[in-house]
Amino acid sequence: MRIGELSKRAGVPVPTIKYYVREGLIPGGERIGPNQARYGEEHIHRLKLVRAMVDVGKLSVAATREVLSAIDSPGSSLHDVLGIAQAAVTPQVTAGDRAVWAAAEHEVAELVRRRGWVVKESNPARQALAQLVVTFRDLGQQDLLAILDDYASVAERLAAAELAAIGHREGVDSKVEGAVLGTVLGDALIGAMRRLAQADASHRAFHTAVPG
Amino acid sequence: MRIGELSKRAGVPVPTIKYYVREGLIPGGERIGPNQARYGEEHIHRLKLVRAMVDVGKLSVAATREVLSAIDSPGSSLHDVLGIAQAAVTPQVTAGDRAVWAAAEHEVAELVRRRGWVVKESNPARQALAQLVVTFRDLGQQDLLAILDDYASVAERLAAAELAAIGHREGVDSKVEGAVLGTVLGDALIGAMRRLAQADASHRAFHTAVPG
DNA sequence: AGAACTTGGAGAGATACACTATCCATATGG
DNA sequence: CCATATGGATAGTGTATCTCTCCAAGTTCT
Structure with missing residues (x-):
């Protein structure tokens, strides 16, 4: 799926998705050309996760990034995260x-x-x-x-x-x-x-x- | 006491006190001249109250104003406030x-x-x-x-x-x-x-x- | 008394944050 | 084929909370 569909399905404006990618909250799509990238279901989930933390949990974008990178890091235990x-x-x-x-x-x-x-x-x-x-x-x-x-x-x-x-x-x-x-x-x-x-x-x- | 002493005793910078007065969070001092005003103990307490709500309670200045005006209004019951x-x-x-x-x-x-x-x-x-x-x-x-x-x-x-x-x-x-x-x-x-x-x-x- | 500092009040500027908007060289799709 | 979408980068917007600057009018120090 391309960014437009991702935007619709996650309920997040395209420029905001681009912003989150820039800020390292969500990974960029899989590059399939000089100006084309493909996104998957995991991007939708990640985007919902970000919105939950930012909108509902009132975390700052910076704090959200830290939490997400803790979730992502493979070496850390549940206690550490x-x-x-x-x-x-x-x-x-x-x-x-x-x-x-x-x-x-x-x-x-x-x-x-x-x-x-x-x-x-x-x-x-x-x-x-x-x-x-x-x-x-x-x-x-x-x-x-x-x-x-x-x-x-x-x-x-x-x-x-x-x-x-x-x-x-x-x-x-x-x-x-x-x-x-x-x-x-x-x-x-x-x-x-x-x-x-x-x-x-x-x-x-x-x-x-x-x-x- | 004048604003300088109020600032010291409440631990709030003078410009911030002025800002809070402008925003209606705390009453202005009792005017005793064209450019002189006197503040009392109640101003210190009020200032601490504001800082508690804004800094510790993370209320916005606007929300703080609403809460304070509810406290101030004489007609409302505890339940209403x-x-x-x-x-x-x-x-x-x-x-x-x-x-x-x-x-x-x-x-x-x-x-x-x-x-x-x-x-x-x-x-x-x-x-x-x-x-x-x-x-x-x-x-x-x-x-x-x-x-x-x-x-x-x-x-x-x-x-x-x-x-x-x-x-x-x-x-x-x-x-x-x-x-x-x-x-x-x-x-x-x-x-x-x-x-x-x-x-x-x-x-x-x-x-x-x-x-x- | 004179100099240096403080005050009240108001407007402008600073800073931070979280987006949005614009641009442009490619791609895509009906 | 041509309007529309895309990715990426840069710049701009709006909101919120202070903070600075200015000035005429007091006050304090000496």
């Missing part, structure tokens, strides 16, 4: 006050220890969580930090469920893709779900309690 | 295939019914979730949708914990701010937590299982 995907979706934090920051990092380390989690010191999610802790404190919302453990136990359950679902699959490639998509799209998924549950909880608390 | 905050953090979806889309929306409605949740038809989280469902399907990851109910029950628990924590507070303003920050920063919080738990789960599954 997951680490790269996590790094790509975790925003870098902006540093703040030294002492406050150190305290927050220690608090995160303490939580990890309490849970019995094995997490590398270098995992960027540590800093991300520490920044949240600092932010809540700084805004006088320290009482909300009491539910950190609720978040932790819930996260544990989600991770287990996700990994179990992926474990049922056959083939490493399929597992890798599932794990990465779980990481990238899972944020949006739990976010949307949280909002539905929150709307319901808020409804219960503030409407049914006030009859007439 | 929560709805506005939710709308601000929920990304608008890009439409796709009609039939597939309707099926996904129905699936979401079914989940909501199964859970016994009371959620408005207009809640944007419905579309967001439907888009996720469509995306997973489109990528051949429909088996991952089996854990939707896990996500739902977990979300329920989080919403309850959050509302309970806020319920302990005194004063409506304090509750409102807590609820909004829970909504806006909660996404980042569960995201970071999920990554830590996932790293641990992945470690367990793929490292301890392979001795030597």
Whole structure:
């Protein structure tokens, strides 16, 4: 198939496909002439994958490229690919006050220890969580930090469920893709779900309690 | 205090403060002359609030303005403010295939019914979730949708914990701010937590299982 | 008092990102 | 055969978030 058909079937404009090829997100077509190339089904899937990460998962094009190249690299394990995907979706934090920051990092380390989690010191999610802790404190919302453990136990359950679902699959490639998509799209998924549950909880608390 | 001191104490550059005032995120100082204005402690807090939403919560300046004006408006209830905050953090979806889309929306409605949740038809989280469902399907990851109910029950628990924590507070303003920050920063919080738990789960599954 | 600096306000410029548009020398297809 | 499509490269667009510059009017230092 040529680029026009690829564009139609994947629902992506031709110039955008060219852009993605330039940026290294998808491989170019198989060259069959000086200005002709052929594309296959795998290009369609790859294109959908890119759109899922960029549009739905809100990854930048650069982050998407990193995740995809991790998926592509043949030598890396599922665990490694997951680490790269996590790094790509975790925003870098902006540093703040030294002492406050150190305290927050220690608090995160303490939580990890309490849970019995094995997490590398270098995992960027540590800093991300520490920044949240600092932010809540700084805004006088320290009482909300009491539910950190609720978040932790819930996260544990989600991770287990996700990994179990992926474990049922056959083939490493399929597992890798599932794990990465779980990481990238899972944020949006739990976010949307949280909002539905929150709307319901808020409804219960503030409407049914006030009859007439 | 003048703008220079405000800048130092809040950790925000002077031009950025001016920009935020222009954009209506923070009120201007109390005018005490043709080119003099005075700022108070409340400006510091407001500025920190803005930075938390923009930097940590990744809200756009426009979305931040909407959330803040909801907080400011005296007539609205906690439930209303929560709805506005939710709308601000929920990304608008890009439409796709009609039939597939309707099926996904129905699936979401079914989940909501199964859970016994009371959620408005207009809640944007419905579309967001439907888009996720469509995306997973489109990528051949429909088996991952089996854990939707896990996500739902977990979300329920989080919403309850959050509302309970806020319920302990005194004063409506304090509750409102807590609820909004829970909504806006909660996404980042569960995201970071999920990554830590996932790293641990992945470690367990793929490292301890392979001795030597 | 005079010099140097700061302020408020507004418009212009800078930077980054993710596309789009244009061009042109080939190919293709009805 | 000739309008249309293609691949590849370069340039341009739109959006968002600052950041810079300017100026007249204060303020602070000495």
